[in-house]
Amino acid sequence: MKRFSLSMLLALHAFFAVHAGDIKGIVINNTGERVAFATVLLKGSNTGGSTDNRGQFNLHRVSPGKYTLAVSFVSYKTKEMAIEVSSSNETIVVDTIILEPNSQQLNEVIVVGNSSTYTTRNPSSSIRLNQPLLKIPQNVQVISSQIMADQQIVSMSDGIARNVSGVTKLEHWGDSYTRINMRGSRASAFREGMNVTSSWGPLTEDMSFVDRIEFIKGPVGFMMSNGEPNGIYNVVTKKPTGQTKGAASFTFGSYDLYRTTLDLDGKLDKSGRLLYRFNAMGQTTNSMRAYEFAKRYSIAPVISYQLDDNTKLTAEYNYQYMESSNIGSYYSFSPDGYASLPQDYSILEPGLPSTVVNDHTFILNLQHDFNKNWRLTAQGAYFNYNKEGSSIWPSSLAANGDLVRKVSIGDAINEMKFGQVYINGKAQTGLVSHNVLAGFDTGDKHAWYDWSADQSHNLDSIGTYNIYNTNYTGGKPRYGYPTFDRSKSLKERANLTQVTQSYIGLYLQDELGFFNDQLRLTLAGRYTYVKESSYGTTKTEDRHFSPRVALSYSLDKNTSIYTLYDQSFSPQMGTLRSGKKVSPITGNNWEIGLKRNWFDNRWTTTVAAYQILRNNETASDPTNKQGVETFLVQVGQSKVKGVEVDLIGEVIPNLSMTTNYAYTDYRVTKSVNEKSPVGTRLAGYAKHNFNIWLEYKFTQACLDGFSLSLGQNTQLDRSTWNWGNTANNTASLPDYFRFDGAIGWQKNKLKLAVNIYNLFDRYLYSGSPYETYYYWQSEPPRNFRLNITYNF
Structure with missing residues (x-):
């Protein structure tokens, strides 16, 4: 039968x-x-x-x-x-x-999926909060793959910051890693819910295999492992969708940019239980600076298998390769102030050895549903970053412009291992609902470096190279090119230049819902144990409990208000000049906010005000010998406070918008060091930050399929990288204004787009005073990218 x-x-x-x-x-x-x-x-x-x-x-x-x-x-x-x-x-x-328009609102609207490709209803499972963004009592902003595609963002360091309030990108060593700052200081870098923050590695993510980037403001240490109290960004990679589809693209741009990507998505068996996703990218580019280049490629296969109706296993591998010119080439140096050299100035020589990076990531994820209310997630990961190259920095710079360029070895290996197990569940006790999160995670980070002083080489003698000698055409430098001794492995060479950290954490959260979940009280806490050593210091151990309390209330199905108090715990690497290890950062955060979804999630708004106290703040010791010493000074306590406003989505038919504003103020409130008295302004932010990106899609007559985009980024009252000291005006950076635009056309499966960056051809840069001179990194003048994408 x-x-x-x-x-x-x-x-x-x-x-x-x-x-x-x-x-x-x-x-x-x-x-x-x-x-x-x-x-x-x-x-x-x-x-x-x-x-x-x-x-x-x-x-x-x-x-x-x-x-x-x-x-x-x-x-x-x-x-x-x-x-x-x-x-x-x-x-x-x-x-x-x-x-036909109706003067009255529809009584009922049935929504299928998200209402805008710019807006997102739910965070990824990797940040573990089993709640819509509207109900999460914290400022969380998600940058979708559609936003990245429209702005032609190709890597994590390439324009992401403009899409989130108060987020800035500081100068860095090429495109080898990205330093994102928000709410006053560095945001911890996460990949799929794992804290991969490090001085070097992993290689900054190429957007070809990235699905979205989530910015979680404020402390999140209660669930996401130890991290900075100002927040994190979490990179979420592309996964199989179960649909058979694909896309191929080609990009051509200024400075000999050639880039191609392939995205394949589908099934490996007829039942649909075995799925795959495969992304590949190849790119080569030169630069406005002479002799500067980069070659990159990546592959990112993902396979998921539905073991049974309740259990799914996903295996992911990412490989990224980069070969580039010396990573110090982005910098300019001058005793006469910022932008006192041409925008395309370069200190490179054509014969310098290149830098090569190989970056591997393996992630295994298991999800098991006990029933419709309870899910167990287990995840393990291994990261391996290997860099072989060199950096360039001044050995001396005289007032007349005589520069002695020093090239130092810059090899690094970074290995990270992570394990996580957590459970999400829902339960009911009487009239009170419970949204439960409980978990355990562990991590081990070990990095080996070789940038030893005895492996450095001066290219010039005093007077043989001058930054103002525009007739200098390169050729062989005065003392020739460096040769480095790599007869021993890096792990053997990295005697006192190792950094290790291992930790375990336990956390528990219960969100109690009252009045049919209209009012929600969150109670959570995390216990963290961590041990570490850095640069030859004795191993230290720290233990910390971080509580979290939040209250949120839904005014209606599209509007919520919240208030939050939580703490964080983040061990710090480095030593004081006395030889003592720096103390870990502890912080607490007060935050209030209002969130609203408009017109069935076509666009969303968030308004938040916050205050973060950071204990045991550190900064670079200003008496360090350049290129030799890396000592820190303990500042004491600092306070950052601010207001953030974000709007994202389709505000009217065919007009999509990403706009935000942030006010930030970050100062020393308790001092243990005379070099940073109370009131000293700290580094790494703009007091006022305003961004907007507009895209209008035409749907009428001969313009059907065309789109037009405009965007701008404004940063006012910028503090510098180093100290941001306002005692004299020489430390501050000028205000920053950048305008971009794009025009696109789409017909069925074919899409073309031309993006123009720095429309008004401004000299844009970030930098800092450094001893007796200034350094800065300049952005390219007006430039373009042409992209052709075919979906199949």
């Missing part, structure tokens, strides 16, 4: 799979503009969907019969029309559906 029933089911499935039709159409409003994300339903059936961003819909495999097609959208009258699907396998193209 069972066999007969199964045969009948298969036969019926086969019949309706063949004898079914598709229904296609376009939805516009009364002014002729296409309506994106309108709800489309066949009344009396389970078949439905929504229009895409060009107002088109396609209902697949509709069984034969007569239906009423209903189309609805906020502020418009529902439009209904009769549809009949015959028994033949056909595609029905309905007449253009015109929606």
